[in-house]
Amino acid sequence: MRPDAVLSPPPGPGETGPPAVEVVDLERRYGTFPAVRGISFEVRPGEVFALLGVNGAGKTSALEVLEGLARPAAGTVRVLGADPVADRTAVRPSLGVLLQASGLPGDLTVAETVRTWAGTLTSPQPVDEALAQVGLTGRADVRVRSLSGGERRRLDLTLALLGRPRVIVLDEPTTGLDPESRRTVWGLVRRRVAEGAAVVLTTHHLEEAEELADRIAVMRAGRIVLAGTAGEIAATQPATIRFQLPPDAPELPAVPGARLVATSPRVELHTQALQPVLTRLLAWADREGVVLAGLQARSATLEQAFLAVADSDADVDGAAAA
């Protein structure tokens, strides 16, 4: 334990400052099983970083090191420039953690629970204000046991954010929440980010990653196999053009830059250059007087990119990390 560790200061106006979270070649093992196999990323103040991956990809194992709940088998993790385990005393007041699953004593009321947690913190937010932010003011005197799943999750989040943390770690913050609660949570996270907090989150909801995250990393079997903005990740997959050819249509010409995946009558083309390919196709159809029924052209989505890499067993070791 190094109680005298000094955290990196928050950046001044207009500065980007040092990264709030730095992860370099992090590895974690359970016995001989490598749960995290050398991942690196950094998150700056005012930025949201999302880790995506199927169950067992190693997201939670990686976060536990950030949270100071586990030591890495190899590699280093710095939170505000300090080691979350060795410099725990220095890091904890600036770190807000929402675990994937966590419990609270059922026989305390919501207000008692928040007040107790506030009493252990260096710089807590006022309890009433915190409850109002998550819409739990009306439930303040209800015992935790009687809360719905969504209410309990919002209470959990209240505790995670109560100490005004500069670094926020959220492990599946909205799993099991109804759409409205989910939006409440997103709003809360956005507000803290606007105030300069750095957020690391994991999620199963690709929509959530697209909605909240500035940058995304997709984990598979303990490694980061794709990283970038949602747009960059989606762009690793080809765009799709679909239409139906009439029976009497002339044969479709070869279009450079496009791969024919299905032929008539239902045609599907994949391409990395959607606009030029589509232009050529439409020009041909115009020339030949062909009607392309049910024409659809769409760029790849994050979901497509995610499904393409996240769950495939093949070539785990050779996968190109971005």
Added chain:
Amino acid sequence: MTALTTPAPSRLRRSLVLAGAETRLLLRNRTAVVNSVLMPLLLVAAVRLLAVGGEETATGPRLLVTATGVTLVFLTYYNLVTTFVARREELVLQRMRTGELTEAEVLLATSVPTLLVTVGQLLLVALGVLVLGEWAAPVDVVLPLAGLVGGAALMVLLAAASTAFTRTAESAQITTLPLVLVATAASGLFFPLSAFPDEVGQVLRFLPLSPVVELTQLGLVGRTWDGDAVDLAGAWAAAPLPLLVLAGWLVAGAVVAPRVFRWAPRR
């Protein structure tokens, strides 16, 4: 960042906040409250049975020695194993560990209600025998207090260590048996160690609860482990070994408990 308007709570203060919440939880558990009061009443009721033995000394102090051992094992130790395991399986411990409280502060604060009940029960027993007129002035108070404080600390450590092999709160009924059996049968609690052959008795003095019984008995009753009556000087002359044994167990517990304690359920 918002400027700090209040100083950070001290370690003691923030632990007391959690201990307060834990105590409130205990008071909301009616079964636990009733049990806490019933047990000392039963013990006091037993004082009449002990008195039938026709001993020359007052039975009150002897009962208090027994009560100390019984309470430490059946209440302090057993309750804490159950509480730690229940809190772990409900994922409360893991949640508490994500805050500013240190791990030791979380476990100590969680232990506070049980420790309060421990002290409360012993006070009730003392009061009970006083009311029944079975009390006699102790030979020494420091040794029994050292035994109680050291014994309670040891129960916290042993309970934390016992959670390593206790999967559910219910299975604590079985996993706590080794200490319960050792304590009741071979620590001088119900059968004096002088009842065993001398060599065996000497070995049994090194069991975890034996020094607690020995110290409280030296101070409260003025009697050594092998049955000799002693005064204040005699009590202290006999005290070094049990004090050392207790200290040894505390060190062992302090080394082992943090190493084997698990904060999250096994998945």
